[in-house]
Structure formats: structure tokens, C-alpha cells
Amino acid sequence: MRPSACRSVGSNGAGSGGEDIDECADGFVECDSKSTCVNLPGWYHCECRDGYHDNGLFSASGESCVDINECKSGRNTCANDTVCFNLDGGYDCRCPHGHNCTGDCIHDNKVKHSGQIWVLDSDRCSVCSCQAGQVMCRRMVCDCDNPNADLFCCPECDPRLSSQCLHQNGLLTYGSGDTWVENCQQCQCLQGQVDCWPLPCPPVDCEFTVVPEGECCPRCVIDPCQADTIRNDITKTCADEHNISRFSGSSWIKHGTECTLCQCKNGHICCSVDPMCL
Numbered sequence: 001m002r003p004s005a006c007r008s009v010g011s012n013g014a015g016s017g018g019e020d021i022d023e024c025a026d027g028f029v030e031c032d033s034k035s036t037c038v039n040l041p042g043w044y045h046c047e048c049r050d051g052y053h054d055n056g057l058f059s060a061s062g063e064s065c066v067d068i069n070e071c072k073s074g075r076n077t078c079a080n081d082t083v084c085f086n087l088d089g090g091y092d093c094r095c096p097h098g099h100n101c102t103g104d105c106i107h108d109n110k111v112k113h114s115g116q117i118w119v120l121d122s123d124r125c126s127v128c129s130c131q132a133g134q135v136m137c138r139r140m141v142c143d144c145d146n147p148n149a150d151l152f153c154c155p156e157c158d159p160r161l162s163s164q165c166l167h168q169n170g171l172l173t174y175g176s177g178d179t180w181v182e183n184c185q186q187c188q189c190l191q192g193q194v195d196c197w198p199l200p201c202p203p204v205d206c207e208f209t210v211v212p213e214g215e216c217c218p219r220c221v222i223d224p225c226q227a228d229t230i231r232n233d234i235t236k237t238c239a240d241e242h243n244i245s246r247f248s249g250s251s252w253i254k255h256g257t258e259c260t261l262c263q264c265k266n267g268h269i270c271c272s273v274d275p276m277c278l
Helices: none
Strands: 006-009 035-040 043-048 052-054 065-067 083-087 090-094 105-107 110-112 117-119 126-131 134-139 179-182 185-190 193-198 208-210 251-253 260-265 268-273
Touching: 043 052, 052 251, 105 126, 105 134
Parallel strands: none
Antiparallel strands: 006 043, 035 043, 052 065, 083 090, 105 110, 117 126, 126 134, 179 185, 185 193, 251 260, 260 268
16 A cells, blocks of 8 residues: 655754654654654654545644545455455455455456466566466576576576576577666676666756656756656745645645645645546
8 A cells, every 4th residue: 555645733843952852752742543643853743544645634633534445446456356345544355255266367368377377478588477366477587407497588597608698678688798778777798697777867956857758867847747856945835725834745635636636846736636546
């Protein structure tokens, strides 16, 4: 389950000697049972526990934390032949009465039995398994002591090609010393081992930045709602629909909606609809 939005309450949080007062530990704050007290330097807040999110109404003690319906939102891991039941603060996967839940999986429109292991048709170097209704896939583990090892997927096991490397897509091989770019990383083949490191990006000195699709380095933008990274300034707050002050970087569910998430970005309010919530 993803972390819930939190509601904050300001506090002077400092004693006469300038040391921070832990309002949570000292018992000055009593948060609602659906939230927990989090102490911060000079202040504190009541943060919604896992399985809850703020309903958009400000509550100093966390009383505005309400249950997240993981079944309705699709944020659950129930197997395909079980039924999701929402619980307060969580959910449960139950087998319908009269049914024998097998834990089987559906993969590429085919039924895979629980415990079954298979190789992907599109990638012979990837192995998948069905585990209690969930499909788990990973790269094939190379055991060079196995005389039947697939040398296409494990070129390091071929004594004739011990210095070659297999590309991440499993379709290309590289010689020792070859370099390539993959997922914004510079990669190099070194004696059969692939070593990758992030591509260097020029520094940017601006308030709002975004990494355009298909690129690897951030660019400056003027519109804060287009930015995926901001240089937060806690002095630039936002007033939400209830005229409650929000710190830059904080987010909340817009009042009267279930799927509209708003965020304060240095005095600018940016809202968007979560398509997974509809």
C-alpha cells in the first residue's frame, strides 16, 4: 500500500534553550488512532497510517484520516480467483464460498497453475513462475557448472566467449571494452561483466525542472505544474480550498473528490486526477 497523504500542525517546538521539543514523546500531542504523531524540528504533524488517507478536511489530531478502499481502487494483490474484501486500514483476499481457490495465474491469456515455471516466448532468457496467483518473472540465473547451460543467455559460461557480455534485452552480445547507453546509463562490457553508471548531466540552476520524455537530463521549465522536480521553498505556501495553509511539497486529496490529488509547488497549486482511482 502506498504512503498516505499527511496533515500537519504547526508548533513552536523549541524550549527556552533552543532545543527541539519532541511533542510526540512528551505527550503534548494525541493523534487519532488512524494516524501517528511525527516529530520534526520545531514542529510536528499527525500523519495518516498505512491504509488511510486524508479526506481533504483539515483535522489537527488526524481525525480526517479515512480508510483507503484497496479493492475499489485496484491497489491490492488478490489472486484472480479470490475476492477482495475491504477492511478498515487494509484488505483481505478471500475464497468465495463453495469454490476451491487454486491460486492459478493468467499470463498472455493462458492459465498457468500455481507453482508452474515457464520460459517467456518473447525472451528465452527470462523465466516466469506462478506464485499464489501472482506472476513473477526474472532473468535466467547462469550456472556455468551446468553442462546444459544456455550459452545464448549465459555467454560468460562459454569458454570460447568468456570475455563477451549479454545486452539487457537478451538479444545482443558485446565484446570486452564495448560501451552503450541503456535507460539513461552508460554501460560497458568488461571481461564478461556489465558495468553501468548514470549518464553525466550538466547542472541546472532553476526552481522547476523536468526530464522530457525520451531524454535523460533535466531542463528548466516555467510552469510549475509541468515540473517533476522542484527546489522547495518552505516560505512559499499555498492556500487550499478551505483556506488552509500548505507547505511547499505537501499534497492532499481535493475536497469533494476521491481521485483528484493536489500538490503545493512553491506557492502554486497543481492538481491532477489519478486514473488508477477512477
